[in-house]
Amino acid sequence: MPKKERKRLQVVISEEQDALLTRTAYELSSPxxxxxxSEVVRLAIEKIARELGEGEHLEEYRNLLENEDVADDQNG
Structure with missing residues (x-):
């Protein structure tokens, strides 16, 4: 079966965010x-998009994005 075609995205993240990703991947892993x-990032994208589609957590996500540690440095 051929693999799904995927797009590549390069994102600059802080050491703290990388540590969060590593910890989350470890916690979701099993023996x-x-x-x-990368799987954690894809899961997060799907979860956020699903929640926004259902009208959930919109203001919470907006507030998080106003935080300098989460917002894109090119946004302003």
């Missing part, structure tokens, strides 16, 4: 299956 940081 049978290791979860990669």
């Amino acid at each position: 049978e299956r290791l979860i990669s940081k």
